Amino acid sequence: MADCTESYATEFPAGLGRPHFGQPFDRTIEHGExxxxxxxxxxxSLDLELxxxxxxxxxxxxxxxxxxxxxxxxxxxxxxxxxxxRISATWAIVGQLFxxxxxxxxxxxxxxxxxxxDDQLCAPELLDEIQQCxxxxxxxxxxxxxxxxxAADFDDRMIGEELAACQTLARGRxxxxxxxxxxxxxxxxxxxxxxHGFTCFRGANxxxxxxxxxxxxxxxxxxxxxxxxxxxxxxxPPPVDVxxxxxxGLWMIPxxxxxxxxxxxxxxxxxxxxxxxxxxxxxxxxxxxxxxxAARGIRRAxxxxxxxxxxxxxxxxxxxxxxxxxxxxxVFRLADRYRxxxxxxxxxxxxxxxHVQSRSTSADPKVGAGSMPAGIG
Numbered sequence: 001m002a003d004c005t006e007s008y009a010t011e012f013p014a015g016l017g018r019p020h021f022g023q024p025f026d027r028t029i030e031h032g033e034x035x036x037x038x039x040x041x042x043x044x045s046l047d048l049e050l051x052x053x054x055x056x057x058x059x060x061x062x063x064x065x066x067x068x069x070x071x072x073x074x075x076x077x078x079x080x081x082x083x084x085x086r087i088s089a090t091w092a093i094v095g096q097l098f099x100x101x102x103x104x105x106x107x108x109x110x111x112x113x114x115x116x117x118d119d120q121l122c123a124p125e126l127l128d129e130i131q132q133c134x135x136x137x138x139x140x141x142x143x144x145x146x147x148x149x150x151a152a153d154f155d156d157r158m159i160g161e162e163l164a165a166c167q168t169l170a171r172g173r174x175x176x177x178x179x180x181x182x183x184x185x186x187x188x189x190x191x192x193x194x195x196h197g198f199t200c201f202r203g204a205n206x207x208x209x210x211x212x213x214x215x216x217x218x219x220x221x222x223x224x225x226x227x228x229x230x231x232x233x234x235x236x237p238p239p240v241d242v243x244x245x246x247x248x249g250l251w252m253i254p255x256x257x258x259x260x261x262x263x264x265x266x267x268x269x270x271x272x273x274x275x276x277x278x279x280x281x282x283x284x285x286x287x288x289x290x291x292x293x294a295a296r297g298i299r300r301a302x303x304x305x306x307x308x309x310x311x312x313x314x315x316x317x318x319x320x321x322x323x324x325x326x327x328x329x330x331v332f333r334l335a336d337r338y339r340x341x342x343x344x345x346x347x348x349x350x351x352x353x354x355h356v357q358s359r360s361t362s363a364d365p366k367v368g369a370g371s372m373p374a375g376i377g
Contacts, residue, residue: 140179
């Protein structure tokens with residue numbers, strides 16, 4: 001497979017523009033027309049980044065190290081599930097992983113070169129496997145270095161070069177990138193996406209506990225965190241929406257729910273304090289609640305003829321992969337059953353965009369323009 005190894009010269013500031021804890025999402029997106037769907041749709045997308053997203057945070061890398069190490073196995077087993085249930089997913093991949101050797105061009109500390117193996121900063125063979133999957137997969141972009149595109153540290157020229165590098169690397173594989181997922185889920189600079197050939201993007205988080213003045217203010221970050229835990233435990237039905245076209249000409253594919261996996265990494269501090277069997281029970285409960293929540297999202301999409309968009313990081317499946325994928329398989333099985341009954345479609349982001357574009361009744365994306373949240377319940 002061709003490898004583009006030309007130098008990427010832009011000097012980015014140190015770090016990735018990582019949002020601080022509690023920094024709110026900008027969920028108000030100016031939109032034009034809204035798509036009308038014949039039936040409900042399930043979309044599955046994955047943010048594949050390995051260690052590239054943690055080169056600016058040593059403690060974060062250490063907390064994720066085992067998960068990252070298990071990501072390759074998780075991707076292969078996930079692809080097998082996609083074949084078994086005929087799931088065409090969107091893989092939003094950071095451009096660095098297209099390369100055969102690390103060329104991050106970031107001002108990183110020496111620990112990155114010392115502690116992070118090369119195969120966690122580049123993964124061309126993993127892209128080969130995704131590209132060659134018998135059930136065609138949509139390979140999209142998650143930026144080149146996983147930078148926060150809403151950060152003031154990065155100007156339009158820098159972000160433009162970031163996007164251009166992703167498309168150049170994709171062309172080396174005979175691909176054109178249509179789908180985009182924003183790092184940190186911070187939606188920004190949509191005009192630059194359109195200028196660099198993208199046609200759709202995943203919308204920002206639209207969970208109910210992030211809405212309203214309190215839900216969207218950094219001072220209420222801990223309150224939102226508590227509500228989020230309650231939402232997860234109660235398996236509150238996730239938001240379902242329809243694709244919406246923005247003035248830049250792109251289609252926003254709404255966000256519904258993140259599949260977090262077993263959640264053992266968050267309980268690591270209790271290892272040695274609580275018996276492993278208790279941690280296993282907590283992990284199984286977390287998976288069960290996510291499967292129930294996803295099932296409710298699928299049924300809501302069928303009832304409302306909307307989009308249920310489930311997403312995850314493959315590294316979330318990198319530990320306790322068997323039980324985590326077993327939960328995800330239950331979600332795939334339910335979606336496939338509704339599809340076989342003719343009540344649901346399963347599409348990747350690019351397929352859904354092509355579908356709604358072909359049904360669009362307006363050639364002008366600004367018709368009916370207004371502002372509204374990126375997702376509705």
